[in-house]
Amino acid sequence: MVVWVMVLVLIVIGFTTPAGAVNEGKGPKVNVNKILKGMTLEEKVGQMMMVGFEGSEPTEDIRRLLTEAQAGNVILFSYSDNVVTPEQTARLTNGLQKIASTTRLGLPLIISTDQEGGVVARMTTGATELPGNMALGAGRKSADAQRAAQLTAKELKAVGINMNLAPVLDVNVNPDNPVIGVRSYGENPKLVADLGAKAVKGYQKSRVIATAKHFPGHGDTDVDSHLGLPVIDKSKEEMQEVELLPFQRVIDEGIDAIMTAHIHVPALDDTPELPATLSKPILTGLLREEMGYEGLIITDSMTMAGVADYFGGVPQAAVKAVDAGTDIILLTPSLTADEQIEVADTVVEAVRSGELSEKRIDRSVRRILKLKKKYGLFTDRQVDVDQVKERVGTPEHQQIAQKLADCSITLVKNKNNLLPLQLEKEQKLGIISPYSIQDHVQKYHANTSEMHIQPANPSDEQIQEAVEMAKQQDVLLVGTQSASQYSGQVKLVRALEKLGKPIVVVAFRNPYDIQDFPQVDAYLNAYGFRSVSLKSAVDTLFGGNPPQGKLPVTIPGQYEYGHGLTY
Known part of the structure; x- marks a missing residue:
């Protein structure tokens, strides 16, 4: 009798489903509207928070953020020891999803990282190191961009990361750009659009959420938005021909998430010192209404100086970002757990005071839940740690990566x-x-x-x-x-x-x-x-790999876009 009771307990624990999710066959049938209707305001706002923490395993801080703040999303970094090895990362994501499953609704987490390839990659030790976007731009093969994305997605998915904050769709037309550079495919908007669209296809077909960034375009800046507020002094027409073109392309082809940029574009919103992240004319007027985007909008890190130093600090900036049209507020371990909880509490209070409407919150939460449903996160929560070595950093993946680099x-x-x-x-x-x-x-x-x-x-x-x-x-x-x-x-x-x-x-x-x-x-x-x-x-x-790449940018006064010698 005791044995049967224990078995029953294990079954209940293992198959707990949120309100609105009914087990049918292999997994729950998810009713997003029913889940949303049963959520408290605090639970809704929690779904709009993407939080960060320090540690290679679940800590008390992240437990508090997932249970007290009821955060629905987590970002992982290598500098905060979240990502050390693939096996460790898999154990960590399993642990995070397990904590989330113990909350009242048991909703699954979106777990993200920045695995752009090249100079920005969080998972390196034991994983496949890929050449970055500008290397792929030099190779000129859009199929290679898709191949790189598929490989990256397979390795991320194997360790439990279901969202990649990539690809970068910034068009690097400014040689003095201190923050984008080789993270961009190049200076040609069509090249960026072609390779970016293929990368998005590679991620999404491999069941990892792609995130095009940084809208409306961070390529023509000479200030790092981590350190200050860059300004792009172009007309809207000029922006449409260059910066906005790749974003429009991936929107038309069904991108699921777009990240905002902490840049000021007076032609799109002339409010003094207002970053795009906090601009309703840019996020709602331009991105949603003019460009027809219906997917998820996520902010760049709200702790960066390009936004954190303005409008009353991170909590008040978060309220303004939500009002502008953002669905997910991205926070990092540079804020303590208490400070991140304060951000969520401030958004809740803004709703209670009438500064934000609950209908506005509901629109974002519905998008988030739909995306989690689309990518099977309600059923596919845990990864097999024993299978990680067979899926990450494999000889086959290494060979593909080397061929991509050879072409660049x-x-x-x-x-x-x-x-x-x-x-x-x-x-x-x-x-x-x-x-x-x-x-x-x-x-x-x-x-x-x-x-x-x-x-x-x-x-x-x-x-x-x-x-x-x-x-x-x-x-x-x-x-x-x-x-x-x-x-x-x-x-x-x-x-x-x-x-x-x-x-x-x-x-x-x-x-x-x-x-x-x-x-x-x-x-x-x-x-x-x-x-x-x-x-x-x-x-x-030494002649073992004849040069194949063509410049994806102009070297001012010296070499034109497309220049490239061979042997």
């Missing part, structure tokens, strides 16, 4: 056919780079020395040390990372140029570095510093 490498300059490198055994090759590539180089040339420099600004001491090392070499191979934004890197390359030795520069991030040292003998763009890009770059330098 762009040879911009090759004076006197210095490349591919054909060195005699006794010739000394000196590598000065923020990233180690010596292991890849060794199979081509053993007589090699390598010195690591700081990725951003090498010190005068480091520069002098590099010069002394370079004096002993016959050929120099120098790696840079967005050198146009860091004077120390430019100073380093110019100091090395004075030695009069053959010099090859490989740009491991933004492709514009050659603007600051146009006299170098050879120049290659890798568009990223992940392992696959490092290997592809080295293989190209």
Whole structure:
């Protein structure tokens, strides 16, 4: 008898369903309207919160956010130790979904992360490292963008992450952009639209929610919205031809989520210092009514200076964002659990005071619940941790990633056919780079020395040390990372140029570095510093991978969009 009671208890615990969800066959039949009708105001607002926390396993803070604030969504970061290894991440997401299932309604969580590929990736150790968007833009194959998205989605889904805050649809028309750069497919709106639409298709077909960002377009800025409020001073017509074009394309093709940008666009809303995230004319008037978007709107992090420093701090800004048309407020671990709960409480109070209507809240919650239903989150809550190794970072996935990177490498300059490198055994090759590539180089040339420099600004001491090392070499191979934004890197390359030795520069991030040292003998763009890009770059330098990429941006005054040499 005791055994049967225990079995019955386990069945009840394992198959608890929310009000409005009825078990039929393999899973619950979800009635969104019935669930919504049975929700308290606090539960509704909780569904509009995407919260963050620190820890590699469920903590008391996240338990409070999911139970007390009744948050319906979670974002994971690597810097907060949420994402360490694939197996650990799978255990974490299982634990989070289990906590959510214990709440009154037991609604499932949307669990998101930023796995853009390239320079922005949260899951790296044990996972497949993919080249980023601009690398794919250089490869020019829209099918590759879909292939990369499908691969990413498979690995995210295997660890319980059901939303990716990607793809980036910003059109990077400003070489001085400090925050987008290689995260964009390029400067051509049609290229961005074509590759972006294929990426969205890849994610959504693989049952991971795609999130196009950052609306209405963060590509023509020279201020990082993490640090301040960028302003785009363009007409609406100019925006429609460039920034808005990729978003319209994915809207027409059925994108399920769009993330807002903390940028000020006076032509779209001339309210002083008002970010798009808080603008009703932009989110409701433009995005919903003019562009016909019916999916989910999620804010960029509300803790970024581009919005947090305005309109009374995060809680009041959150109210304004909801009023503007946002469905999900994105918070991060930079706020404590108490501070995140305060955001939810402030939105609740705004409804009770009449500043926001409950009907407005209901519209957002209905969208959220419908999306959770569409992606099967009510039934597909747990992942098999034992299967993660067979699904994440597999040899097959690694091979695909390497082929994608191989297609991206762009040879911009090759004076006197210095490349591919054909060195005699006794010739000394000196590598000065923020990233180690010596292991890849060794199979081509053993007589090699390598010195690591700081990725951003090498010190005068480091520069002098590099010069002394370079004096002993016959050929120099120098790696840079967005050198146009860091004077120390430019100073380093110019100091090395004075030695009069053959010099090859490989740009491991933004492709514009050659603007600051146009006299170098050879120049290659890798568009990223992940392992696959490092290997592809080295293989190209030595002729093992003939350069195939074409510039997805213009290098002002030097090389046009579409330029690319080969061997």
